[in-house]
Amino acid sequence: MDPIKRHDVKVTGLDDSQPILFAHGFGCSQQMWRYVAPHFESRFQVALFDWVGYGGSDPSAYDPDKYSTLDGYAQDVLEICEALDLQEVIFVGHSVAAMIGALAAIKQPERFARLVLVCPSPRYIDDGTYVGGFSEQDIDELLESLESNYLGWSSAMAPVIMANADRPELSEELEASFCRADPKIARQFAEVTFLSDNRADLPHVAAPCLVLQCSKDAIAPVSVGEYVHATLPNSAYVVLDATGHCPNLSAPEATTRAIDAFLRE
């Protein structure tokens, strides 16, 4: 199937300029980049997409075998690059998409110029002296959380509740689909994300990387960001003064500035 339709790929910015590809993490959709991506439209060709099962993607393209490892997702990145004929790609990946981008860049190093890893973690579960921040039981609880919230949402889906009139950040239509996915897909994506271990892949990423770390991140703590920075052969490291795991939403200006500075180097 055509990867452009499959991932609801949206291309803006300058056609003939260097491409910058934004990938969202586990949970929501390309809307996560709405405060960051437009800033790059005056200098780059900007491409956004949704992982299969999220946002405007085609959920019928979900293949549990393909998506049983992050490699399946990395394959999607390469297919999108090929379909758009993107060269010298700047890949910006948030959360698990940071690792997916790293895997894609290992498979086709010639395709990628730079990587921006926003809140990356190569492994979420503690292992010996390595502190990922979570235990396996924690991940089981996450899977349960996903299922409980699926029930709450399925009944709340029908009438779109009265819109927030003073600040309609998202249209009602978008809000109804934002952060919502088929529970089976969400569950497998969560398992693949939080049970993955990509520490051994990091030394093979040849492209220059920027590691963007939040000062207080409950999912990818500072020690993990430092580990990623130390293990990548060629990386810059910037700590954002931001709370939470989504600086692209909570601190979009600082996030944009850091990416912009890295790309001007």
Next chain:
Amino acid sequence: MVEVEQPPVDDSAENLYEQAPCGYLCTRPDGKIAKVNQTFLSLTGYERADLVDRASFADLLTAGGRIYHETHYAPMLQMAGRAREIALDIVKPDGSRLPVLVNANLERDDTGAPRTVRVAVFEATGRREYERELLRAKQRAEISERRASSLAQTLQQTLIPHRPPDIDGLELSAQYRPAGDGTEVGGDFYDVFEIGPNDCVVAVGDVRGKGVEAATVTALARHTIRAAAVRETRPSAMLDLLNEALLADKSGFCSVALIVLCRTSNGWEATACSGGHPLPYLARANQSPRALGTHGTVLGVMADPSLMDKTTRLQNDDLLVLYTDGVTEARGESDQFGEDRLQACIRKYMPSPKAITAGLLEEVLEFQSGYARDDIAIVVLKVVPPE
């Protein structure tokens, strides 16, 4: 009338806040709890001093809940300004869990920067237990469905030949596709078997209905034809026996097209008989495909069916095409697939039996936009020089 003095209602803002029938708290932009009401403290067992300016709301959640908070709830709040009916577990000071449902609103200042998040927390112990039971029931239902589906497929495989026989002098190809998504047993069947070194039988049939009931009739039909082929030589006599068996069993009725192939010193002779089934086609090079035999009575309905045999001498490269009405009655946007399209398909893909069955199935599926409303069975035989 005696007036009873009503006790005064304490409707001070303070009391409305502290004693609200739900936990209520607000947090600063950095996530730290700025204010919390008494109901929340009573629900969770925390002291005010443990929380205010010390903890953030996410700190009170299970680790899994924190991930959910960061990946779904917080983005939702940032993007939509609110989050509704989020199911979370609060970890109490003694380590036990309190299932809650959370509604939250994000308030922004004049510049659009987040100012505070207001969170209402509802205890949901009973509701969540009920939801867990629903989830378990749903999971059990999914397991049963998978089991039923795999049972249907297994059963289906017993209703068509595992592997058609190799018959010297005949090249054979068959396609079978049950209706819908394959979770139900189809009612079409086919069979090809030898009854001697120079004789073989080809049957294609259609049992009314689907599912387990149809499957029992299909099994009965298939085995009765095999048994009848031992006793009788004419296909009409074989179908007569099947008719009797169906009437005796009272389980259902079906249509069958039967061809008995007999190798003589002059080559193959085909004797065809139809019990209410679409007539097989004989396709010969440079000629239009023509129907073999005459329409007879559907089997299992009346005691004395009209069944007639028609014998044809075959030449090398002759093709026999047997099919079910899932082919001709497939519905497109405005009409049915029909015999004209079927004949066109045969001409297009001949002389290879494999090309005909595969091409015909593909075109019939495409004609109904990929969704087969009825079962489809196709069997094609070609006369080839003996080895």
